[in-house]
Amino acid sequence: MNAFLEIRNLCVTLKGGAPILRNVSLSVSAGQVHGLVGESGAGKSMIGKAVLGTLPRALAVTRGEIWLDGVDLQTLRPAERRRRIGASAALIPQDPLTALNPARRIGPQITRRLVDILGWSRADAEARALELLAEVQIPDPARVMRSYPHELSGGMRQRILIAAAFAAEPKLIIADEPTTALDVTVQKQILRLIADMQTRHGTALLFVTHDLGVVSKVCDTLSVLYAGKVVEEAQMRRFFMHPIHPYSAALLAATPSYKDPEGSLTPVPQSVIDQVEREVTDHDRRAGL
Amino acid sequence: MYQVRDLRLSFPDMTRKPLFGAAPRIEILRGLSFDVSKGAVLGIVGGSGSGKSTLGRTMLRLLEPTGGSITFNGRDITHLEEDALRPMRAQMQMIFQDPMSSLNPRRQVGGIIAGPLRVQGHDGIPAKVTEALDMVGLPRSFANRYPHELSGGQRQRVGIARAIALRPEFILADEIVSGLDVSSQAQVLNLLQELVRELGLTLAFISHDMSVIRRLCDQIIVLYQGEIVEQAQTADLFAAPQAEYTRTLLDAIPLPDPDQVWA
Amino acid sequence: MRDARGDVKRPIGLRLWLSGGWLILLVLAALLAPWIAPQDPLAQDLFTSRLPPFWEAGAEPGYWLGSDSLGRDVLSRIIHGARLALIVALVAGTLTCVIGTALGLIAGYYRGWPDRIISRFVDIWMAFPPVLFAILLIAVLGTGLTSIIIAIVVIDWTRFARVIRAEAMTQGAMDYVASAQVAGRKRMGTMLTEILPNVLPTIIALLTLEMGIAVIVEAILSFVNLSISTDSPTWGGMISEGRTSVHQAWWVLVFPLITLFLTVLSFSQLGEGLKDRFDPVLR
Ligand SMILES: Nc1ncnc2c1ncn2[C@@H]1O[C@H](COP(=O)(O)OP(=O)(O)OP(=O)(O)O)[C@@H](O)[C@H]1O
Ligand SMILES: Nc1ncnc2c1ncn2[C@@H]1O[C@H](COP(=O)(O)OP(=O)(O)OP(=O)(O)O)[C@@H](O)[C@H]1O
Ligand SMILES: [Mg+2]
Ligand SMILES: [Mg+2]
Numbered sequence: 156m157n158a159f160l161e162i163r164n165l166c167v168t169l170k171g172g173a174p175i176l177r178n179v180s181l182s183v184s185a186g187q188v189h190g191l192v193g194e195s196g197a198g199k200s201m202i203g204k205a206v207l208g209t210l211p212r213a214l215a216v217t218r219g220e221i222w223l224d225g226v227d228l229q230t231l232r233p234a235e236r237r238r239r240i241g242a243s244a245a246l247i248p249q250d251p252l253t254a255l256n257p258a259r260r261i262g263p264q265i266t267r268r269l270v271d272i273l274g275w276s277r278a279d280a281e282a283r284a285l286e287l288l289a290e291v292q293i294p295d296p297a298r299v300m301r302s303y304p305h306e307l308s309g310g311m312r313q314r315i316l317i318a319a320a321f322a323a324e325p326k327l328i329i330a331d332e333p334t335t336a337l338d339v340t341v342q343k344q345i346l347r348l349i350a351d352m353q354t355r356h357g358t359a360l361l362f363v364t365h366d367l368g369v370v371s372k373v374c375d376t377l378s379v380l381y382a383g384k385v386v387e388e389a390q391m392r393r394f395f396m397h398p399i400h401p402y403s404a405a406l407l408a409a410t411p412s413y414k415d416p417e418g419s420l421t422p423v424p425q426s427v428i429d430q431v432e433r434e435v436t437d438h439d440r441r442a443g444l
Numbered sequence: 445m446y447q448v449r450d451l452r453l454s455f456p457d458m459t460r461k462p463l464f465g466a467a468p469r470i471e472i473l474r475g476l477s478f479d480v481s482k483g484a485v486l487g488i489v490g491g492s493g494s495g496k497s498t499l500g501r502t503m504l505r506l507l508e509p510t511g512g513s514i515t516f517n518g519r520d521i522t523h524l525e526e527d528a529l530r531p532m533r534a535q536m537q538m539i540f541q542d543p544m545s546s547l548n549p550r551r552q553v554g555g556i557i558a559g560p561l562r563v564q565g566h567d568g569i570p571a572k573v574t575e576a577l578d579m580v581g582l583p584r585s586f587a588n589r590y591p592h593e594l595s596g597g598q599r600q601r602v603g604i605a606r607a608i609a610l611r612p613e614f615i616l617a618d619e620i621v622s623g624l625d626v627s628s629q630a631q632v633l634n635l636l637q638e639l640v641r642e643l644g645l646t647l648a649f650i651s652h653d654m655s656v657i658r659r660l661c662d663q664i665i666v667l668y669q670g671e672i673v674e675q676a677q678t679a680d681l682f683a684a685p686q687a688e689y690t691r692t693l694l695d696a697i698p699l700p701d702p703d704q705v706w707a
Numbered sequence: 708m709r710d711a712r713g714d715v716k717r718p719i720g721l722r723l724w725l726s727g728g729w730l731i732l733l734v735l736a737a738l739l740a741p742w743i744a745p746q747d748p749l750a751q752d753l754f755t756s757r758l759p760p761f762w763e764a765g766a767e768p769g770y771w772l773g774s775d776s777l778g779r780d781v782l783s784r785i786i787h788g789a790r791l792a793l794i795v796a797l798v799a800g801t802l803t804c805v806i807g808t809a810l811g812l813i814a815g816y817y818r819g820w821p822d823r824i825i826s827r828f829v830d831i832w833m834a835f836p837p838v839l840f841a842i843l844l845i846a847v848l849g850t851g852l853t854s855i856i857i858a859i860v861v862i863d864w865t866r867f868a869r870v871i872r873a874e875a876m877t878q879g880a881m882d883y884v885a886s887a888q889v890a891g892r893k894r895m896g897t898m899l900t901e902i903l904p905n906v907l908p909t910i911i912a913l914l915t916l917e918m919g920i921a922v923i924v925e926a927i928l929s930f931v932n933l934s935i936s937t938d939s940p941t942w943g944g945m946i947s948e949g950r951t952s953v954h955q956a957w958w959v960l961v962f963p964l965i966t967l968f969l970t971v972l973s974f975s976q977l978g979e980g981l982k983d984r985f986d987p988v989l990r
Contacts, residue, residue, distance in 0.1 A: 195597025195625045211592065249596045249623070252545045257877045294493070301459035305880040309541045309619065310492025332596065335622035336541065338491045338652045339696040343706075365597075365625045368698035372706055392702050409626040410700050413655035413682065420630040420659060506885050526894070533891035546882035549988050550904045559900075560890030590987050606886075 158182035158222070159359040160206065160327055165219035166442075167198070167205055167383075175201055175214060177384040177438055185326070185357040188349075190370045190391070192363075192406065193380030199363045200249055201383075203329040206361075207240055208233075224326065241272055245320040249331040249363075251312035255304040262300035265319045273323055280322075287318040290348055292341050309336040317345060321352065329361045334369065346373050367410045371395055379403050382435045401427045445517060445614060445646050446480040446503065452511030453495075453502055472498045474670040475512065480614075485640060485647045487657040487678065489693065490667030496650045497541055499667070500616045503648070504538050505529055517613075534564045537607040541618040541650075543599035547591040553577075554587030557606045564610065576609035581631050597624045604632060608639065616648045621656060633660055654697050658682060666690050723980030726973035733970060737789040745769050746780035748787040748940045753778055757956045773958040775948060781959060784940040785966050791941050792970065794852070795925040799859040800918035806860065807867020808910055814868065815875025816898045826872070829865045837862045838927075845928065855928055859921050867913055874906045908982050915978035919971040926967055942967050 160183045167176040176198045183189040191199050204210045206221055208228070221228045224243060228236050248254040255264055265287070266280035275283070281300075288296035291314040304312055313336045320328055330349075334342045350373065352358055362374060370377055370391065377394060379387040379402065387400040398404040405423040454469040461467035472495045480486045488496050501507045503514060505521055513522045516536065521529065537560075540546035547556055557573045566572065574584050580601040591599055600623045607615050617636075621629045633656065639645040651657050657664060657678070664681050666674040666689065674687040685691045698706055736743065746769065756778040758770045766773070772781040814825040841858045848854035878884065879902065887897045922942075929943025942963045949960030 193625065195601075195623070195628050196595040197625075198595075200595060213593070250542070250544045252542045252882075257880055258873065298457070298459050303880075306455075306458075308493040308495075308497060314492070332623060336492065336619060336652070338489070338693065339654070339698070340692055341492050342652075343696045343698075365623070365629075366698070367626070367700035371700050371702045371704070372698045395700065395702050406626055407700065409630050411626070411629070411653075411655040411659055412699060413658045413694075413697060414699065420633050422630040422634075423627040501885070504889055506888060526888075530891045530893075533889060536889070538886075538889050540882040540886060542882055546886050548883040548901055548905070550907075550986075559887070559892075563887075563890050563892045563896075592988055610890075 157184060159185045159224055160361065161220075161222040162202070162206070163220045163222070165202070165205060165221065166217045167201055167210065167214055168217045170213055170215060174439065175383050176205070177382070177435065178219070178442070179378075179380075179383070179385055181378050181385065181388065183327070183359040183361050185359050186353050187376070188353070188360040188362050188374045190362050190364065190374035190377030191380060192365065192367065192370060192377060193386075194382070195365070197380040198383040199380055200331050202380075203246060203331055203361065203363065206329060207244060207246055208236060209246075243325055244327040244329065245323060245325040247316050247320045247328065247330040247333040249335075251309065251316050251336070252304060254316055255312060257304050260301055260303060261307070261315055265300075265315065265322060268319065268323050283322060284318065287321055288315070290321075291315075291318050292344050293318075310338070310341065313337060314341070314345070321348075324352075324356055325358065326356070327359045327361070329363075331363045332365065333362075334364070334366070342369070349373065367395075367407065379406065381431045384435050384438060386431060386434070400431075402431050445482045445484075446648075447515040448479070448503070448512070449477050449514075450512035451476040451499070451502065451509055451514065453498060453507060454510050469510075472670050473502065473509075476665075476667075476670075476672055477512075478665055478672065478675060480646060480648060482613075482646055483640065483644045484663060485649060485661045487661030487664040488648060488650045488667065489652065489654070489657060489664060491669070491689075492652075494667040495670045496667055497618055500538060500618050500648070500650060503616060504536055506538075534610060535613045536616070537610055537612040537614070538616045539603050539607045539618060539620050543596065543603050543623065544591060546603055547599060549591055552588045552590055553582075553594075553602050556591070556602060557587075557609055560606060560610050566610075572609050576605035579608060579635055580605045581628060597628060600624060601628070601632070608635075611643065613644075614646045614648070616650070618650045619652065622652065629656070636660065654694065666693070720980055720983050722976050723984055726976035726980055729969055729973040730977065733789050734793060736786045737793050740786050740790055744780075744783035744786045745771065746783040748779060748783040751777040751779060757952075759956075760958050760962075772962050773956065775945075775956065775959045776952055779940075781945075781962050784945055785942070785963055788940045788942045788945065788963070789966075791852070791939065792922050792925060792967075795855060795859070796918040796921045796974070799856045799863075799921040799924075800914055802856070802860045803863045803917050803921075804867055804910065804914045807864040807913075808871050808906075810864070811868040811871025812875050812898055812902065812906070815872035816879050816902055817894070818876075818879075822872070825868065829868050832865050841924070841928065842931075855925055858928075859924050862924075863917060863920065866917070867910075870909060870913060871906055874909050875902055878902050878905050908986050911981055912978040915974045915981075919974035922967065922970055922974070 163180050165176055165179040166174065168174045179202060181189060193199060205216055223239065262284065265284040269275040269280035269283065270277055284300065285296045288299060293299055293311060293314055299307065313333065317333055334345060337345065349360065353360065364370060374391045376390055378385045379400065381402055387403045394403065398407055405427045409421050409423055411420065451473055452475055453473040454471045456467035457470045458467055476499065490496050502509055509522055513520060554573055557576055558569050561569050561572055573587060577584050577586060582598060582601055600620060604620055621632055624632060636647060637660065640647055649660055661678050664676060664678055665672050666687060668689045674690050685694055755767065755770065755774050756776050758774040759766050760773045761771050770780050774780050810825050814822040840862055844858045844861060845854050848857060884897060884901055887901050926943030926946065929941040930947040945963040946960060949963065953960045
């Protein structure tokens with residue numbers, strides 16, 4: 156096996172029965188970017204959480220394997236699993252404000268991982284944090300290190316979490332909509348930074364996003380998710396040239412482009428929704444749910 | 445509807461506060477002037493940290509300006525006390541940038557949407573709540589979920605539902621579609637357009653997404669480090685961007701096209 | 708969009724069972740003390756002095772946990788002592804909680820001058836060493852149930868005020884509070900309907916902890932003989948008496964100690980257990 160992260164037939168259900176993820180399989184190799192797109196509420200964030208073992212209490216993995224660096228995480232004891240995940244993976248969470256502790260200054264929140272888990276000295280960690288904040292284009296990093304989360308703009312908080320995820324140079328980064336609050340120029344620089352880090356460290360990246368424009372710039376492969384089911388898995392170029400599944404095609408068609416202001420805003424048509432819904436129902440019936 | 449003149453706002457910089465005496469102040473907004481006319485859609489774009497959300501909060505008087513003036517419906521609200529503002533609150537709403545923190549974690553979605561309606565003394569609240577959920581495309585059963593039981597995009601739509609349920613005259617929408625998939629985006633944007641067209645809603649729309657801005661807005665202001673660097677009609681701005689910064693912004697937009705030159 | 712909501716049954720955890728069970732037992736014992744106590748807790752009888760607990764040789768039926776040097780039944784004294792301990796825990800705990808929480812919420816949410824006044828006051832207050840403060844207070848107020856309760860409240864409200872202030876400040880910076888303001892809610896209303904539910908878990912945790920602390924403080928004061936008149940049995944009084952005769956009659960010391968320990972532990976675990984069970988955010 157050569158993929159750094161490989162998910163096979165992952166099923167996550169709500170305790171009480173209803174499925175959230177339906178037989179999801181995907182893999183991300185070192186140095187590669189795998190995109191994850193799909194309807195809001197389809198379960199993209201839950202895939203990341205399942206990998207990191209941080210699913211909400213109401214959800215549980217009921218079936219499937221998650222291989223991280225050649226080890227099936229499901230077979231490990233909880234403590235060992237946490238150690239492995241902590242040492243090699245990092246998350247850029249979707250919700251910056253809740254991910255940061257509102258009562259603490261930014262500085263220690265970035266350096267904590269370096270100091271506590273990787274055993275860096277405080278001074279080294281601080282220098283590294285300053286450097287990273289500058290790399291993610293934050294003006295006046297020294298001030299930001301001493302600020303509280305609510306004193307920063309949405310995009311600055313998001314970049315702080317990006318910096319925090321990069322700090323420990325993990326082998327796998329799960330980025331959950333990491334650039335939603337960034338303007339396009341900063342976004343461009345961040346994406347370049349990510350690419351740069353990948354070539355230097357061979358980081359594997361699972362990239363959740365709604366922005367197909369971004370997908371077309373950074374991803375090598377991608378999966379399209381609907382109601383917790385992968386409806387299409389594709390090479391990036393192929394996806395944009397000939398999307399196979401009608402839902403993928405509809406997503407592409409619904410993507411607004413500033414180049415063409417006249418095109419109407421079309422949600423995915425009902426006929427396509429009906430078709431995927433049918434597929435999902437079929438799947439559930441076969442799986443005996 | 446809104447007249448903003450030479451608006452200034454500064455925060456005390458607590459991180460540089462000397463042991464004794466006042467902290468030095470950092471200027472966030474440096475003299476902004478613009479108008480929003482009734483029924484118009486104003487797009488506000490600008491770099492991250494350029495002061496867009498702060499401008500929004502100041503327009504709703506969650507923050508008090510340190511200079512300049514804001515007039516809402518002909519009334520100067522620049523330094524109005526909260527008690528005097530309260531009767532006007534029903535007319536101006538804001539949808540916040542961070543969906544999770546703008547929803548009370550220990551309240552169910554139904555209660556969150558009903559809250560402002562109750563404060564403003566509306567009746568027929570349950571019907572209005574379900575209507576608002578329908579409009580933003582959330583199942584009605586979501587009314588008894590807690591915010592942490594929703595996905596990011598679903599939370600964002602709860603915030604939208606809360607604001608539109610009140611049917612205010614003015615909504616300031618801070619980055620409200622960035623967390624939605626393109627299909628839900630289209631749905632929400634169509635909804636807003638409909639409200640603007642049919643109910644005469646006035647909208648200030650903060651966004652990073654130029655394609656969305658182009659679809660929705662009549663007028664655009666471009667902020668850069670707390671100053672307006674460009675102010676134009678939408679068509680003009682896209683046809684011939686004046687400011688250097690606007691051009692950089694337009695050039696950096698990633699199009700859904702793998703062959704775009706974007707380096 | 709599909710709707711699937713988890714139906715998570717939240718069992719009453721072991722923690723809640725054990726701590727709740729013990730406290731309910733204690734409350735029942737305290738309420739029914741005159742009827743269930745096997746002996747009169749004050750009756751002295753030299754013929755029954757220093758009887759061992761029931762499983763040791765020389766024990767007498769009716770004196771299940773033995774008797775002290777004056778021949779008073781240990782079990783009956785523990786049961787009657789529970790009355791005082793619980794009254795102190797409930798009344799002192801609740802009063803401390805209400806006063807501290809109210810001041811903490813106001814300071815943390817309103818900020819500005821109310822905060823400056825309250826915080827300064829808390830700082831000055833906390834500069835006094837608490838035990839000395841308590842002894843001083845009792846010396847002034849005289850011994851008795853009311854003075855114990857007043858002493859506990861006066862000393863401990865600052866703990867609530869400080870923690871709740873910090874918590875209210877954190878919550879106050881959240882956008883849902885700004886959102887309530889945009890909706891036109893009054894500040895007082897926002898504090899009570901938006902902030903309070905979110906600091907409630909902290910309040911409950913502190914309250915149950917405080918009840919445990921109140922029991923200990925009462926015991927300590929009895930121990931140094933500053934509590935209620937020595938007539939009515941108190942756990943602290945029993946411990947202090949038992950200490951002198953621990954070599955001849957260990958049970959006089961050990962049983963009240965165990966009871967005290969279990970009670971304090973149960974109070975602190977109750978808080979955690981309630982949170983597990985009822986806080987929606989943990990679902
Ligand atoms: N604790 C919970 N109880 C019930 N349902 C939940 C819970 N947590 C998540 N869900 C549901 O699980 C589904 C998947 O959520 P997830 O956060 O993975 O969506 P997502 O694909 O990341 O969407 P978005 O793009 O909007 O962030 C959603 O429909 C959500 O409502
Ligand atoms: N309470 C505060 N105290 C001090 N500085 C603040 C405070 N709130 C905001 N700022 C500063 O004001 C500046 C502008 O913030 P604002 O949130 O308005 O940016 P924005 O344009 O909305 O950016 P984004 O697109 O990233 O959300 C930032 O530099 C931020 O650090
Ligand atoms: Mg998500
Ligand atoms: Mg902002």
